[in-house]
Amino acid sequence: MTLFQISEPDESPLPHATRRAVGIDLGTTNSLVATVRNGSPVVLPDLEGRTLLPSVVRYGEHRVDVGHTALARATEDPGNTIASVKRLMGRGIRDLADDRRYPYRLVEGEGMVRLATRSGIKSPVEVSAEILRALRQRAEGSLGGAIDGAVVTVPAYFDDAQRQATKDAAKLAGLPVLRLLNEPTAAAIAYGLDNAAEGTYAVFDLGGGTFDISILRLSRGVFEVLATNGDSALGGDDFDHRVFCWAIEAAGLPPLEGADARRLLTRSCEAKEMLTGHDAAPIAATLSDGTRIDLTLTAETFTAMTRTLVAKTLVPVKRALHDAKLAPADIKGVVLVGGATRMPQIRRAVAEFFGQPPLTNLNPDEVVAVGAAIQANKLVGNREHDDDWLLLDVIPLSLGIETMGGLAEKIVPRNSTIPVVRAQDFTTFKDGQTAMALHVVQGEREKVADCRSLARFELRGIPPMVAGAARIRVSFDVDADGLLSVSAQEQTTGVEASIVVKPSYGLSDAEIARMLEESFAHAADDAGARALAETRVEAERIAGATESALAADGDLLDGEERAMIDRALAAVRTAVAGDDRSTLSAAIDALNEATAGFAARRMNRSVARVLSGRRVDALG
């Protein structure tokens, strides 16, 4: 059962046409997926409520683990647990200066380095695809169906090979990629800077293990990357490590290994996070030999011990500004990305360097995924609010085609902004029907007679099929100049017919207003008329089917039965001509009842025909 979301005014999707769009931040340490729901971007959590998916894949004995489960096994199975695969995307073994720091085995491969795992040789693309697949499944569960489009983010400095590898990974994971988006641009979009004044912005991204600074220039709603710089071996993990070393020294411990080191490192990370909102944090742990650690780390000490790390981030910032030939004062706004930018000493350093407080009101872990989701939502055609409304033209009256019973089926609703493309599938009404007449109409009323006729054309060459089997896709395409082209294509053979019309021609504003008012005034009549017309179509279909059945298998009936069916059929024919829907419904029900026995006998006969001449034992 579909659960509905609230749309922006006049943007409710057609049934079965909701476009599920997601933004994916495929990170070195963590990955996220976000979407736009009820008009607002949201990051999608897993069943345990966690939004971050560790970018870790473990090739186990029998299965592949992704995320938290893979991370939990990393220390016991380092050779088959792949972390930070993003660093390998699109890279040859010679591009990787320091392959010793990877605990898994790297081998040379065509175009890109490969990883030797328990499950065989894997390319970084395949490993990334596992992460993307996990995110795709999470998104499909949250959105209730297949994803129609995804925007995946990449660092601004990624070259063509790295970008292509990312695209390939998404394809392998079954995600239709609308486009790749630079991470800093995504962050800027999340902050709505694309609607802000033109100018130059800095995006300061301190993640778990990497640091990136990007200088972007916004002009006419488009971001251009002026310069990027960074440090691929600097991140929040380094701050944890400083705390860890301080704790060992302060507690007078020998160098720690294995489980003890992991435990103390976790406590160090927790203390770091606590210091974001507090002046002091405890570090308490009991080691495997019973040694008890009980320390208190103050914000002041923490700031002092990480001063060199903070200073290290400013070096690439200066280089990037230099490359862009800009001074700190030229920067109009600074966006913070990455969980490590929550640290107060980072925020202070950034504010001091640029002479202005950075933008911090969005969650820095989520901001890239959120920006990608906003972009994806626009690209699949689920428009966002405040979207350059004034620059766009709208269709004054709905456009549609005539369907059985003289009803107007609206395909492009009134007030749709142009350009717009909408398609809907129709089918044949009669067995063996090889042509279809299409009547293009404009207006809000239910009956074609009350709408304005724009054009007629025919689709010929539909292969003969039983009624309802053919799929004919009718597409309406209104271009930016208001020119409408309508095409109809039979989906199995591809036969096509089309016509071009200019819908607004000859309609004054007053006429449009009159047509709208009439549609409001006749709402109840129109609803009734539609119901009657639909019932008539149903009646015609049943009467037609009964007649062809009588022609084919009429010999199955005796005189009395035949007379009864003929009477019920005549009653339907009479009621179709009248205007009373309930009489017509009753006549349809009576005909269904009268033919029930006949239908059963026909079924038996056709089964007998299929089986005749074959031995029972040949059927097994």
Next chain:
Amino acid sequence: MAITLTESAASHVAAFLSKRGKGVGLRLGVRTSGCSGLAYKLEYADEVRPEDREFESHGVRVIVDPKSLPYLEGLELDFAKEGLNEGFKFNNPNVKDQCGCGESFNV
């Protein structure tokens, strides 16, 4: 007959509206669609047009255009969670039958 929201639906609508930062209420409607008949519209309302009908439920303004009203009389809008997915549900006494997923229906 009125159109109502359940308490849960109303509190979600109110929260979404305040997150969106503008809008006077919730607009419900139907439109004709495909072979299965009618489809719902569920949208934020930025304005009330002169021809609209208005209802209030748990403090949320519900706006319906006159063309849709005959199909929605007595409707109750609910909010539901199904696994990871969540959203609004239409409990519409006018519906005679609907397609498998409930996105389109007949009266």
